[in-house]
Amino acid sequence: xxxxxxxxxxxxxxxxxxxxxxxxxxxxxxxxxxxxxxxxxxxxxxxxxxxxxxxxxxxxxxxxxxxxxxxxxxxxxxxxxxxxxxxxxxxxxxxxxxxxxxxxxxxxxxxxxxx
Numbered sequence: 225x226x227x228x229x230x231x232x233x234x235x236x237x238x239x240x241x242x243x244x245x246x247x248x249x250x251x252x253x254x255x256x257x258x259x260x261x262x263x264x265x266x267x268x269x270x271x272x273x274x275x276x277x278x279x280x281x282x283x284x285x286x287x288x289x290x291x292x293x294x295x296x297x298x299x300x301x302x303x304x305x306x307x308x309x310x311x312x313x314x315x316x317x318x319x320x321x322x323x324x325x326x327x328x329x330x331x332x333x334x335x336x337x338x339x
Contacts, residue, residue: 225253227253227254227255228249228254228255228319228320229254229255229257229317229318229319229320230246230249230254230255230256230257230318230319230320230321230322231257231258231259231314231315231318231320231321231322232245232246232256232257232258232259232322232324233259233261233321233322233323233324234258234259234260234261234324234325235261235262235323235324235325236325238325239324239325240267240272242258242322242324242325243258243272243275243276243279243286244275245258245322245324246258246279246284246286247275247278247279247282247284249284250278250279250282250283250284251282255283255284256279256282256284257284257285257286257287257314257318258279258286258287258324259287259288259289259306259311260286260287260288260289260303261289261290262289262290263288263290263291263292265288265291268301273300273301276301276302276303277301277302280302285304286301286302286303286304287303287304287305287306287311288303288304288305288306289305289306289307289308289311290308291305
């Protein structure tokens with residue numbers, strides 16, 4: 225079976241399990257590229273940082289699209305900052321593009337759901 229290139233577009237930071245989905249693809253000998261959109265970085269636990277490092281070890285890459293500057297990227301995590309045009313060019317070679325999660329809400333969430 226041929227390896228697939230799959231881009232997972234993560235639009236909301238609460239959906240950081242899209243990174244784990246890309247890792248699952250990498251384990252199955254596919255190339256997973258989770259893209260954190262709009263500079264919406266998830267709260268990166270040690271577990272999530274290990275998942276990102278593992279994706280890099282499996283020849284995948286975690287991308288950030290929409291961060292103001294490369295200094296906005298979380299420290300000690302291998303993420304590539306990319307602009308929207310470059311992302312569009314890279315996705316031309318994709319076998320699948322998965323929009324993952326819901327867009328950010330316009331209303332404030334209840335306090336219990338704020339994180």
